[in-house]
Amino acid sequence: MPDKVILKVKEMETYIGQYHILQGINLEVHEGYVTVLIGRNGAGKTTTLRSIIGLTPPSKGSVEFNGEMIHGLPPYAIARKGMALVPEDQGIFSQLTVEENFKIAMYKEDKQTLDRKDWILDIFPDLKPKLKLKAGSLSGGQKQMLSISRALVNNSKLLLIDEPSKGLAPIMVETLANAIKQIKDHTTVVLVEQNFWLASEVGERYYIIDDGQTVQEGVMADLIQDKVLQKRYLGIGTKE
Amino acid sequence: MDIFVNLTIAGLSTGMMYYLLSSGLSLIYGLMGVLNFAHGSVFMYGAYAGVLVFGLTGSFTFGIIAAIVVGAIVGYTMERLVISRVYGQHLAQILLTTGLMLVLNELIKIPFGSNILPAFQPEALQSSWQIGEIVIVKYRIFLIIIGLVVATILNAVMAKTKLGMTVRAGVQNPEMVQVLGINIKKVFSFVFILGSALSALGGILMAPALGAINPEIGLMYQMTGFMVVVIGGMGSLTGTLFSSLLVGLASSYTAYVYPDAATAVIVIVMIVVLLIKPSGLFGKGAE
Numbered sequence: 001m002p003d004k005v006i007l008k009v010k011e012m013e014t015y016i017g018q019y020h021i022l023q024g025i026n027l028e029v030h031e032g033y034v035t036v037l038i039g040r041n042g043a044g045k046t047t048t049l050r051s052i053i054g055l056t057p058p059s060k061g062s063v064e065f066n067g068e069m070i071h072g073l074p075p076y077a078i079a080r081k082g083m084a085l086v087p088e089d090q091g092i093f094s095q096l097t098v099e100e101n102f103k104i105a106m107y108k109e110d111k112q113t114l115d116r117k118d119w120i121l122d123i124f125p126d127l128k129p130k131l132k133l134k135a136g137s138l139s140g141g142q143k144q145m146l147s148i149s150r151a152l153v154n155n156s157k158l159l160l161i162d163e164p165s166k167g168l169a170p171i172m173v174e175t176l177a178n179a180i181k182q183i184k185d186h187t188t189v190v191l192v193e194q195n196f197w198l199a200s201e202v203g204e205r206y207y208i209i210d211d212g213q214t215v216q217e218g219v220m221a222d223l224i225q226d227k228v229l230q231k232r233y234l235g236i237g238t239k240e
Numbered sequence: 241m242d243i244f245v246n247l248t249i250a251g252l253s254t255g256m257m258y259y260l261l262s263s264g265l266s267l268i269y270g271l272m273g274v275l276n277f278a279h280g281s282v283f284m285y286g287a288y289a290g291v292l293v294f295g296l297t298g299s300f301t302f303g304i305i306a307a308i309v310v311g312a313i314v315g316y317t318m319e320r321l322v323i324s325r326v327y328g329q330h331l332a333q334i335l336l337t338t339g340l341m342l343v344l345n346e347l348i349k350i351p352f353g354s355n356i357l358p359a360f361q362p363e364a365l366q367s368s369w370q371i372g373e374i375v376i377v378k379y380r381i382f383l384i385i386i387g388l389v390v391a392t393i394l395n396a397v398m399a400k401t402k403l404g405m406t407v408r409a410g411v412q413n414p415e416m417v418q419v420l421g422i423n424i425k426k427v428f429s430f431v432f433i434l435g436s437a438l439s440a441l442g443g444i445l446m447a448p449a450l451g452a453i454n455p456e457i458g459l460m461y462q463m464t465g466f467m468v469v470v471i472g473g474m475g476s477l478t479g480t481l482f483s484s485l486l487v488g489l490a491s492s493y494t495a496y497v498y499p500d501a502a503t504a505v506i507v508i509v510m511i512v513v514l515l516i517k518p519s520g521l522f523g524k525g526a527e
Contacts, residue, residue, distance in 0.1 A: 055415060079421035091416035093409040095524070104405050105420045154421070 003030040006158055006188050007052070012061035012071075014051045021047045022058065023212040027190075029158070029205075034180065034189040036203035036220065038196070038234060044212040045192040046088055049160045052190075053085050054078045066157060080107075084151035088162040088192075090143045094136030098127060098146060101135050105150045113153060120149040123179050141172035148179065158188045165195040177201045196236055200224050208233045242373035247492045253380035255488020256387025257449070260442030261461055262468040262480050263394060264435025270411045270475020271431050274323055275330060277337040279439055280462025281344035282318075286311045286440025287447040287457060288348060291359045294444075300362035304444055311440020312433045314344070319432035324425070341459070348455045356454045359447035383445055390438070391481050398477060407431060411475045467506050471513050473523025482521055483513075 007029035014022040022044050029035045037045045050056040052063055054075040063071040070078050079085075093101055106113050121128050124145040130138060135146060144164055151159055161180075165173045173195060180189060180202045193199040199206070199220070206223050208216040210233055223229060230236040265279050286307035294303030322340060326332040365379040398404035406427055410417045418424050446461070447453045468487050472479030487506050495502035513521060 053419060055419070074423070075415075075418040076421050076423045079419055085419045087416065087419070091413055091419065093412050093416070095408055095412055096405060100405050103402065104409055104417075104422075107421060150420075 003032065005029065006031040006066055007190070008062075008064040009048075009052065010062045010064075012048070012051060012058045012063060014047055014056055014058045016047065016056055021056075021212055022051060024214070025051075025061070025209070025212070026214050027207055029188060029190055031157075031188050032184070033204045034184050034191055034202050035205045035207065036199045037190065037192045037207050037209055038194070038199055039209035040233070040235060041194070043209045045209050046162055047212075048209060049085060049162050049190070049192060052078075053083055053160060055085075082155075082157035084154065084156040084159050086144075086147045086151045086159065086161040086164065088166065090147040092135045092138075092143045092147055094134065096135055097132055098135050098138070099131040101146055101150055102153055105153050107154050112155070116155060117149075117153055120152050123182050124149055141168050141175070144168060144172070144176065145179070148183070152183065152187065156187060158190065159183070160190045160192075162192045163194060164191075165193060165198050173198055196230075196234065242375075243496065245374045246376075247496055248489065249376060249380050249384070251489035251492030252485060253383040253387075253449070253488070254492060255485035256383050257442050257446045258461075258464060258468050258488055259387055259481055259484035260390060260438050260445065261465040262472070262484055263391075263477055264438040265465050266469045266472065266475060266477065266480045267407070267431050268435045269469065271407055271414070272327065272428050273330075274327070275333050275337065276323070276435075277334060277462070278318060278340040278344060279337075279435070279465065280458030280460075281341045282311050282314050282436045282458070283439045283443040283446075283461060283465075284348065284453070284455060284458030285314050285344065286443030287359070287453045288352065288357070288443075289440070290444025291357060291447050291453060294360075294362075304441065307440045307444035308437045311443070312437040314440075315436020316429065316433050318436070319429055323432070324428070327428075345455050345458065352455070354455055356452040358452050359450065361448040379448060383449065386445060390441070391477075394438075394477060403427070403430070464503075464506060467510050469520075471510050471520055473520030476520070476522035476524075479520055479522025 005028050007027065009025055009027040012022055012025040013020070025044070025048050037048060039045050047056055051058045054073055058071055061071070062069060065078070065081060065083060068081065070081065093104070096104065102117060126142055127145055127149060130142065135143065138146060148161065148164065164176055168176065177198055180191070183189065184202070191199070191203065203220040206218060206220050207214050216229060216233065261283050265276065268274050268276050268279070289310035290303035290307035293306035294300050318340060322336055323333065326336055361379045365382050368378055369376040398408060406417060406422055410424060410427055414424050450457070464487065468483045469480060471487065472481070472483030487509060490505045490509050491502045494505040517523070
C-alpha cells in the first residue's frame with residue numbers, strides 16, 4: 001500500500017510481572033484506515049494497545065509513531081504526540097460531569113477544539129442533554145460514546161479503541177459502528193474487537209493476534225471470506 | 241446551655257485543626273494511594289517553624305507563613321527524594337514513611353531538645369467574650385474561621401479549576417489521566433506540597449491552643465488524623481470536613497462527661513461509621 005504508515009510496531013515484547021504476555025507483535029497501521037486487531041480472549045490484544053501508548057511499556061522491540069520512536073516515553077508524552085486511547089473499561093471519570101470529562105481532556109479550549117466538540121456531539125447527540133450530569137449516571141452505551149468523544153476532542157492522529165462493543169446491546173453496537181465510520185474520515189483508528197460483526201463492518205485491514213504474537217494480517221474483506229482462518233484463530237464456526 | 245455552647249465551640253475549633261491535618265492526608269491517600277506516616281511530622285515541623293518565627297518577629301501572620309513554607313518544602317523534598325520511588329508499593333511506603341517520621345522527629349531534637357517549647361496565642365486573640373454564662377475564647381473562633389476559609393478555598397479549587405478536576409479524576413483513575421496527556425507526577429507533587437502545607441498550617445494553629453509543643457505532637461495527632469480520614473471516606477474532602485467536626489465535637493463532649501474516654505470515643509465513632517458504611521461517610525467505595 002502506498003499510504004503513509006502512521007504507526008509501526010516491530011517485534012514488540014511485553015512482560016506483566018513475570019508473565020511474558022507479548023512475544024513479538026508486528027503492526028503497520030496505515031493513515032486514514034481502520035485496522036482491527038482480532039484474536040481470542042487472552043491473546044494479548046489489550047496489552048498490545050496498552051504497550052503502544054506506554055501504560056505497560058514494552059521491554060523489547062520498537063514503536064514508531066508518525067516517524068518518531070515513542071517506546072519508553074511516559075503515556076502522557078505519547079498522548080501529547082497525538083495518540084488517544086479508549087480503554088476497555090471506558091475510563092470515564094464517574095464523579096465528574098460529562099462536560100468536565102471533556103474539559104479535562106482538552107489541551108486547549110480554543111475555537112478549533114470547541115468546534116470539534118460540537119462535531120463530536122453531533123455524532124453522539126445522546127450526550128448533548130447530559131452535559132451537566134455526573135458521568136456515572138450515564139448508561140453503558142452513553143459511557144462508551146463519552147469515552148470515544150473525549151478521545152477525539154484533541155484532534156488526535158491515532159485513536160486506539162479497545163473492545164467498544166463489550167457489554168452493549170445490539171442496537172448500541174450498530175450506533176457505534178456508524179459512529180466509527182464517521183470518525184475514520186478524520187482520524188486513523190486501531191480497533192480491538194471480539195465482535196466479528198462490528199470488526200467486519202468497520203474494519204479495512206486486520207491483524208490476528210494469537211498467544212502474544214501477530215500471526216496473520218491482511219485486508220478485512222479477505223478475512224470475511226476465509227472461513228478456515230476464522231475458525232482456526234477466532235473460533236468462529238458459522239458466519240452470522 | 242452555657243456549657244453546651246462552650247463545648248461545641250471547643251469541639252468545632254479542634255475539629256477544624258483535625259481538618260487541616262487530615263485533608264492533606266486524605267488527598268495524598270485518595271489521589272496517590274500513599275499511606276504517609278510522616279504526615280504528622282510535617283504538622284510538628286509547621287508548629288515549630290511557626291512558633292519560632294512568631295517568637296522572633298512577634299507577628300503571628302509571619303509565623304503562619306513560615307509554617308506553610310516549611311511544610312511545603314519538607315513535603316516536596318519528601319515526595320521527590322523518597323515517596324516517588326515507592327508509588328504503588330504499600331508496604332514500602334509504610335516502612336519508608338515510618339522511617340522518615342522517626343528521622344524527622346529526631347532531627348528536630350538537635351536544635352530544640354525533647355522538652356516542651358511554649359507556644360503563645362497572638363495578643364489580639366488572647367482574650368474572650370463573655371455573654372451571660374457563656375465564655376467564647378477568641379482564639380477558638382479564629383480557628384473556626386480559618387478552618388472554614390481553608391475548606392471553602394480548597395473546595396472551590398477542587399470544584400472549579402482544571403487542576404482540581406484533574407485531582408478528582410486522578411483519585412478515581414490515575415492511569416486514564418495520563419492517557420489524556422496529563423503528567424500525573426506533577427499533579428502528585430503539587431498535591432503532596434498542598435497536603436503538607438495544610439498539615440503544617442494545622443500545626444502552627446494548634447500550637448497556641450495546646451500552650452506548648454514537643455517533638456511528639458505529630459505522632460500524637462497523626463493517628464487521629466488517619467481515623468478522621470477513614471471516618472470521612474478516603475479521598476473525599478467534604479467527608480474529611482464532616483468527619484473532623486464530628487470527631488472534634490464527640491471528643492469535646494466526652495471530655496466533659498468522662499475525660500478518660502475522650503480519645504476512645506473517636507475509635508468508637510470510627511467503628512460505628514464503618515459498621516454502617518464501610519467506605520466511610522462520604523467514601524465511594526470500590527467502583
